[in-house]
Amino acid sequence: MRMLTRRLFLASAAMAGWLSSKAALTNTPGALPTARKSGGMGLLDALSERRSTRLYSDRTIDDDILSTLLWCAFGVNRPESGYRTAPSWRSSMETDIYVADAGGVRKFDPVTQSAKSVLAQDIRGKASPQPFIGTAPTVLVYVADRFRMYEASEEEQIQSAHVDAAIIAQNVYLYCASVGLGTCLVGGADKSGLAQILDLPESQIVTFVQPVGYPQAG
Amino acid sequence: MRMLTRRLFLASAAMAGWLSSKAALTNTPGALPTARKSGGMGLLDALSERRSTRLYSDRTIDDDILSTLLWCAFGVNRPESGYRTAPSWRSSMETDIYVADAGGVRKFDPVTQSAKSVLAQDIRGKASPQPFIGTAPTVLVYVADRFRMYEASEEEQIQSAHVDAAIIAQNVYLYCASVGLGTCLVGGADKSGLAQILDLPESQIVTFVQPVGYPQAG
Numbered sequence: 279m280r281m282l283t284r285r286l287f288l289a290s291a292a293m294a295g296w297l298s299s300k301a302a303l304t305n306t307p308g309a310l311p312t313a314r315k316s317g318g319m320g321l322l323d324a325l326s327e328r329r330s331t332r333l334y335s336d337r338t339i340d341d342d343i344l345s346t347l348l349w350c351a352f353g354v355n356r357p358e359s360g361y362r363t364a365p366s367w368r369s370s371m372e373t374d375i376y377v378a379d380a381g382g383v384r385k386f387d388p389v390t391q392s393a394k395s396v397l398a399q400d401i402r403g404k405a406s407p408q409p410f411i412g413t414a415p416t417v418l419v420y421v422a423d424r425f426r427m428y429e430a431s432e433e434e435q436i437q438s439a440h441v442d443a444a445i446i447a448q449n450v451y452l453y454c455a456s457v458g459l460g461t462c463l464v465g466g467a468d469k470s471g472l473a474q475i476l477d478l479p480e481s482q483i484v485t486f487v488q489p490v491g492y493p494q495a496g
Numbered sequence: 497m498r499m500l501t502r503r504l505f506l507a508s509a510a511m512a513g514w515l516s517s518k519a520a521l522t523n524t525p526g527a528l529p530t531a532r533k534s535g536g537m538g539l540l541d542a543l544s545e546r547r548s549t550r551l552y553s554d555r556t557i558d559d560d561i562l563s564t565l566l567w568c569a570f571g572v573n574r575p576e577s578g579y580r581t582a583p584s585w586r587s588s589m590e591t592d593i594y595v596a597d598a599g600g601v602r603k604f605d606p607v608t609q610s611a612k613s614v615l616a617q618d619i620r621g622k623a624s625p626q627p628f629i630g631t632a633p634t635v636l637v638y639v640a641d642r643f644r645m646y647e648a649s650e651e652e653q654i655q656s657a658h659v660d661a662a663i664i665a666q667n668v669y670l671y672c673a674s675v676g677l678g679t680c681l682v683g684g685a686d687k688s689g690l691a692q693i694l695d696l697p698e699s700q701i702v703t704f705v706q707p708v709g710y711p712q713a714g
Contacts, residue, residue, distance in 0.1 A: 318540035321674050322564070325581045325667065326533050326573050346540070355544050363543045364666065365681055437655050438683070441662040448582065448663045449543065452670070456539050463583055465656070 308384060308394035311342045313349035319456035328451050331460025334491030338415045343457060344377070347490070348386045348393070350453040351375060351418070352446045362388065364445045367438035372426040373446060373485070376419040376476065378402050383419075383476065401475050405487045406467045414489030419472055420446065425481040436483070443485040450488060460493035526602060526612035529560045531567035537674035546669050549678025552709030556633040561675060562595070565708070566604045566611070568671040569593060569636070570664045580606065582663045585656035590644040591664060591703070594637040594694065596620050601637075601694065619693050623705045624685045632707030637690055638664065643699040654701070661703040668706055678711035 318324075339347075352375060355363045366372060375386040377393055378401050384393035403412035411417060422439030430438065447463045454461040469484040478484075536542075557565075570593060573581045584590060593604040595611055596619050602611035621630035629635060640657030648656065665681045672679040687702040696702075 314540055315544050316538065316541050318538040320534065320536040321539050321542045321670055322532055322536035322568070323534050324539045325568050325571075328573060328581055329579065330583055350540070350543050353543075355546060361547065363546055365548055365669070367683070437658055440655055440659050441683075444659040444663050445666045448666045451583070452539055465585070465659075 306390050306392050308387075308392040310345035310348070310391050310393055312345070313353060313391055314346045315349060315353075315355075318453075321452075324452045324456040327455035329455070329460075330462040331454075331491075331493045332410045332462055332489075333494040334410075334414045334460060334489065335494045336415070337492040338379070339459070339490065339492075343459070344393075344416070345391065347450060347453050347459075348375060348377070348388075349391065350449045352386075352449070353388050353391070360389070363449055364442070366442040366445075367427055367430070367434075370426045372422045372424065372439060373443050374421045374423065374482075375446070376421060378405065378417040378419060379415060397476065399475075401472070402489075404468060404471060404475060405489075406464055408464065408466060411464060411487060411489045414491040416490045418447075418450065418488040418490060419467070419476070420485045420487070421476070421478060421482050422485050423482045439483060440485045447486060447488050450490065454490060458492065459490055461488055461490045463488055524608050524610050526605075526610040528563035528566070528609050528611055530563070531571060531609055532564045533567060533571075533573075536671075539670075542670045542674040545673035547673070547678075548680040549672075549709075549711045550628045550680055550707075551712040552628075552632045552678060552707065553712045554633070555710045556597070557677070557708065557710075561677070562611075562634070563609065565668060565671050565677075566593060566595070566606070567609065568667045570604075570667070571606050571609070578607070581667055582660070584660040584663075585645055585648070585652075588644045590640045590642065590657060591661050592639045592641065592700075593664070594639060596623065596635040596637060597633060615694070617693075619690070620707075622686060622689060622693060623707075624682055626682065626684060629682060629705060629707045632709040634708045636665075636668065636706040636708060637685070637694070638703045638705070639694070639696060639700050640703050641700050657701060658703045665704060665706050668708065672708060676710065677708055679706055679708045681706055 377384045383397040386393045402417045420443035424435040427435045464487045467487040472484045595602045601615035604611045620635045638661035642653040645653045682705045685705040690702045
């Protein structure tokens, strides 16, 4: 009996491993495949390759890559405390990442490593007056909830929100460099337009947008 | 004769390799050892290890590590264009890094990978009202030259200067995580005090300070 239990356990563990990403996709709404959290290109190589890219091919980003990208960006790297891959103003973790692509907009939840749909509309072309941004297959929109920084003055909230999002964006830059993706940090987003489209409450502001895609050959 | 020339060439090349870091130290004032620009810990491992450290041991940072740290921070990663490991507002590259330690203050020059002495005074204890900062063996001071962002409004200059320095600081965070160093990004620097000590012209502002050191055991 114990032997049978053990065999069943091993079989189910193997099955779980085999199905891991598919299973994750069905268990939690918007669940992403398991993010890769170890290995990767050498840090110094990734820094050597870091650059801004503004011309993207049509190739879309699959959910395995997206999941790791979002974990790199602002994922939980110390589950015991919930702390993240990027620092933030007094650990207020005020930045939320929205992922806009042809299918709509999803909001990244770092705790469950999921990205639930919040809008079934392609908003990429509206993210910024700069038209190249709409040509990327995926556009990250950084939103800061100033309510989570209530101890700060409004001026400090706004500056720190921009600082914290930019740190996250550098994680994205380095991950992109490490897997052959291109990206670019864009300050000139249509911040109020995006806030309206995303129906953000008054405490929340858009700080930056960051297009991501495979560089156009040539 | 040709054989002798070739032998002399090979001998001198070997000698140059053998002496490379020492030679660099004597040729340019303040020259740093050659920075490491490839390999290193896997990016995803470095992101897993990223955290803020506020307790440092007495162990100092040797110049080999410091040189690579400064290159990671804001070094030249594309010599053909002079572009860097971190993006900046319209590529204005307005941030200069000052390195403060027990011996004084040096200013990093990314083009020559050197750090010339600018002050023979230990200013670490004056960098911030937070006393832990003075306990780190090395404190980086980020200074933005707003003159290099002359097209921007003053408000935009100040915000972008903070954003750009924080991106550099995240490179430092990741390099520290990859070699067992601890660090922390400090917004509450004594900005005007430091500007006075460093005798900065009016166009230049201190944005952040970042202590770096080996974490205290325990």
